[in-house]
Amino acid sequence: MKKVEAIIRHFKLEEVKDALTEAGVTGMTVSEVRGFGRQKGHKEHYRGAEYSVDFLPKAKMEVVVGDHQAKLVIDTIIRTARTGQIGDGKIFVTDLEEMVRIRTGESGDEAL
């Protein structure tokens, strides 16, 4: 199993969700996060003062899928979350050793 974590723009979340649902992914977890990448935040004017915005708000979504589905999920996220502007986010993939559905105690692929 793989866990695909994607840091994306908030307004892209619904679009990504719909695309993943269409691709057959049945669950995801989303958190509010802040971060910066290569653009190192940006400068912003607020009431005449200049603020450097280091950490920009983004949504982090986590999806757990079987190994064979990981590629499809990554491609789907890339396709739907992209605007082409700096700040589109990143996708991380990690190996997941185990997954347990709490209600039933099922583990492995049955818990996906």
Added chain:
Amino acid sequence: MWLSSVKFINCQSRQDLQQPKLASTGLIEVSLARVHLATIMKKIEAIIRHHKLDAVKEALMGAGIQGMTVAETRGYGGQHASPEVYRGAEYAVDFLPRVKVEVLVDDHECDAAVGVIAKAARTGQVGDGRIMVSKIEEVVRVRTGESGASAL
């Protein structure tokens, strides 16, 4: 892993090391070496219901597992189609609020911890959440710079 510890003993008893006085405390050395070699760390992430957080925390503390990180998340899983009532409001097909608990444990505690969380977080209703286990390569305590098992 055990073999390496044994080799370490031999090494000590032959006094090959530069600090011969360590040989007399060979046992301590070996146990340290074993901990270092044996430590495989796991990260357990559990997506659970808010009202089960305290129960899970108590249960983990009862099992001797200290420390956790908690975050607010939203998500959906198998229950996707069915609406759910949360704090009096009905949430439709969309993202439902949950808490994510992250715990770092030593490999040998991992199964027990997963069991403890599953038991404490269960209501039997759809939407109880998931537990995910992954291997952690390195843990560092920021304050001291300690790494590995001693940073857990």
